[in-house]
Amino acid sequence: MPGQLTINPRRAAVSLRVVVVGGGIAGIATAYTLQRAGHNVTVLERSNGSEHSRGVIRSPPNMTRILNHWGLAPALAKTAVKCPQFRFHQPDGELISIVQLHDDFVKDLMADFVFIAHDDMRSILYEAAEHAGVEIRYNASVDSVDCDTVSVTLHPPPEGGEPERLYADLVVGADGPQSIVRTEVVGEEVTGVRDGHLSLTVTIPTELMREDEDLRPLCEDGNWWVWLGPDTLFHGSLIAGRREFSIVIGMRNVPAETLAQYTETWDLQRTYPIEHFGIDFSGYDVRVRKLLPFMRKVTAAVHVRRPILESSVCERARIVIVGEAAHPLVPAGQHNTGVTIEDAETLGALFARIQHRAQIPRMLAAYEELRQPRFSGPSPSTIVFLYISPSSSSTASRSKAYASRRCAYAQDWELRKRTMLTLPHGLEQKERDSKLRRVMAYGDWAHMDEHRFKQMWGDEMEMFSYFSTEKVEDWWTKWGSLLAGSSEKDGVKTPVSPSVEVSISNGPSRMLLSVH
Numbered sequence: 393m394p395g396q397l398t399i400n401p402r403r404a405a406v407s408l409r410v411v412v413v414g415g416g417i418a419g420i421a422t423a424y425t426l427q428r429a430g431h432n433v434t435v436l437e438r439s440n441g442s443e444h445s446r447g448v449i450r451s452p453p454n455m456t457r458i459l460n461h462w463g464l465a466p467a468l469a470k471t472a473v474k475c476p477q478f479r480f481h482q483p484d485g486e487l488i489s490i491v492q493l494h495d496d497f498v499k500d501l502m503a504d505f506v507f508i509a510h511d512d513m514r515s516i517l518y519e520a521a522e523h524a525g526v527e528i529r530y531n532a533s534v535d536s537v538d539c540d541t542v543s544v545t546l547h548p549p550p551e552g553g554e555p556e557r558l559y560a561d562l563v564v565g566a567d568g569p570q571s572i573v574r575t576e577v578v579g580e581e582v583t584g585v586r587d588g589h590l591s592l593t594v595t596i597p598t599e600l601m602r603e604d605e606d607l608r609p610l611c612e613d614g615n616w617w618v619w620l621g622p623d624t625l626f627h628g629s630l631i632a633g634r635r636e637f638s639i640v641i642g643m644r645n646v647p648a649e650t651l652a653q654y655t656e657t658w659d660l661q662r663t664y665p666i667e668h669f670g671i672d673f674s675g676y677d678v679r680v681r682k683l684l685p686f687m688r689k690v691t692a693a694v695h696v697r698r699p700i701l702e703s704s705v706c707e708r709a710r711i712v713i714v715g716e717a718a719h720p721l722v723p724a725g726q727h728n729t730g731v732t733i734e735d736a737e738t739l740g741a742l743f744a745r746i747q748h749r750a751q752i753p754r755m756l757a758a759y760e761e762l763r764q765p766r767f768s769g770p771s772p773s774t775i776v777f778l779y780i781s782p783s784s785s786s787t788a789s790r791s792k793a794y795a796s797r798r799c800a801y802a803q804d805w806e807l808r809k810r811t812m813l814t815l816p817h818g819l820e821q822k823e824r825d826s827k828l829r830r831v832m833a834y835g836d837w838a839h840m841d842e843h844r845f846k847q848m849w850g851d852e853m854e855m856f857s858y859f860s861t862e863k864v865e866d867w868w869t870k871w872g873s874l875l876a877g878s879s880e881k882d883g884v885k886t887p888v889s890p891s892v893e894v895s896i897s898n899g900p901s902r903m904l905l906s907v908h
């Protein structure tokens with residue numbers, strides 16, 4: 393696989409005691425990077441460790457690149473499926489467009505676009521974390537977190553007795569969209585609204601599909617198969633070394649009464665046959681219709697839209713939140729896990745440079761500056777591809793504060809993309825389809841000029857080419873010496889630099905443009 397970098401982890405001069413709340417992908421990934429940086433990490437996960445989610449995660453090149461950087465390429469190669477092309481269809485099956493992930497493109501991004509089962513991703517990270525020395529405790533449900541004493545308290549054990557309390561130098565909240573650590577960091581519960589998005593997930597063994605000649609192509613190439621229905625985005629891809637086909641249905645404008653039946657957290661215990669959701673598939677592609685009988689155990693997750701946080705670090709700067717706890721995205725979106733992996737890499741790379749405990753607040757300030765940099769990307773109207781120019785109403789709803797922060801940007805990006813891909817029949821939908829068609833017309837990578845390239849890929853390129861490790865290195869070169877000079881007593885949270893400009897518009901995209 394491209395993008396295999398040499399692993400040369402830095403180790404911190406002081407070993408901190410770190411407690412991570414939540415053992416999902418964010419928690420385990422962060423535990424891994426912090427342990428590898430020389431710290432002593434315990435993960436507390438409330439579930440019993442026997443749940444297995446077969447839903448699909450898309451690992452865009454920038455995420456795959458970090459995983460490769462962590463030395464996980466061999467493990468990924470066993471189960472992840474490399475994606476050679478995106479195929480967009482009308483609901484009735486008419487092909488709108490094919491987007492080739494040409495080898496040159498992937499080479500310049502230094503990693504592949506891959507599909508992987510949620511549970512496989514978690515297992516791979518789990519093994520890496522355990523191997524690095526992280527302690528992972530299941531059946532450990534955190535009841536409260538205390539910013540003043542930097543401690544977490546577990547729920548009392550079922551057999552009675554005192555609840556266990558753990559003290560730490562640093563607490564990381566990776567407890568998902570309904571985070572209790574976030575409540576402590578923000579000082580109040582962050583409530584949100586159900587905004588009509590419902591995501592359904594179901595996975596089918598390919599051995600059931602191979603028998604059918606219409607379904608067989610879906611089992612073969614690792615393509616991303618997408619059907620753009622009105623209010624319904626239907627897409628699927630292979631996972632688990634091509635042994636499973638995982639489908640996601642993104643529904644929009646779902647009435648509140650319907651949404652009320654489902655939860656935000658991925659409740660794997662409650663599954664439904666596809667008919668339960670009352671989607672009219674009668675005019676759909678024969679391939680979609682033929683998949684329906686296999687869709688017996690569908691999981692549902694509701695999107696709750698919360699305000700963007702001012703800060704992800706507590707007042708005393710010993711507690712930080714990462715992953716969906718810090719920035720919940722539309723369930724099953726394109727970048728959810730990528731953002732999480734990026735958080736972990738950034739935190740690990742910073743804490744590998746810490747020299748004494750008094751620097752924790754400054755490291756966390758640096759983390760915030762890096763994770764919420766000014767976004768210097770293209771204006772929304774030039775954004776094409778998956779994320780074709782949004783309608784004026786959605787442009788207006790982007791506040792300036794949103795647009796200026798990277799994580800916030802990703803949050804907004806997901807929602808707008810989902811909306812764009814579920815447009816009802818009409819003018820906007822036609823316009824979208826013709827743009828997608830243009831992608832196919834110019835799809836020959838080798839002969840693309842810069843203007844067209846930017847039109848098609850500008851936005852995605854920036855997304856894909858952001859690399860956290862480099863961001864931390866740049867930051868360190870600029871500000872590290874200031875930090876090293878800070879004294880032991882200097883424990884208050886002060887911004888390290890007045891502002892850090894991180895440009896993500898350069899890098900591999902330049903190289904790519906010179907490919908003719």
Ligand SMILES: Cc1cc2nc3c(=O)[nH]c(=O)nc-3n(C[C@H](O)[C@H](O)[C@H](O)COP(=O)(O)OP(=O)(O)OC[C@H]3O[C@@H](n4cnc5c(N)ncnc54)[C@H](O)[C@@H]3O)c2cc1C
Nearest residue numbers: 414416417418438445447533534567568658715716724728
């Ligand atoms: C069971 C499950 C299945 C999922 N399946 C998919 C999928 O198929 N496709 C997809 O795109 N995304 C899926 N997701 C979401 C995906 O994991 C996230 O979008 C992304 O990876 C970032 O996750 P996270 O670790 O920040 O949050 P989450 O994945 O929500 O993980 C948070 C973890 O914290 C634990 N936790 C919460 N509160 C406490 C507490 N008080 N004490 C201790 N532990 C606590 C939870 O049990 C959970 O394991 C799933 C999430 C879960 C939990």
Ligand SMILES: *[C@@H]1O[C@H](CO)[C@@H](O)[C@H](O)[C@H]1NC(C)=O
Nearest residue numbers: 439440441442443531660661
């Ligand atoms: C683990 O939890 C799941 C659901 O929460 C439950 O169905 C299962 O029985 C539990 N397993 C054990 C070993 O307790």
Ligand SMILES: *[C@@H]1O[C@H](CO)[C@@H](O)[C@H](O)[C@H]1NC(C)=O
Nearest residue numbers: 439440441442529530531532
């Ligand atoms: C969690 O608790 C259940 C029931 O108490 C037990 O069966 C299971 O083995 C525990 N899981 C782990 C990983 O310790």
Ligand SMILES: *[C@@H]1O[C@H](CO)[C@@H](O)[C@H](O)[C@H]1NC(C)=O
Nearest residue numbers: 454455727730731734802855
């Ligand atoms: C990949 O790019 C997207 C879009 O900007 C971003 O949200 C995500 O954090 C990036 N992921 C990684 C792992 O760099």
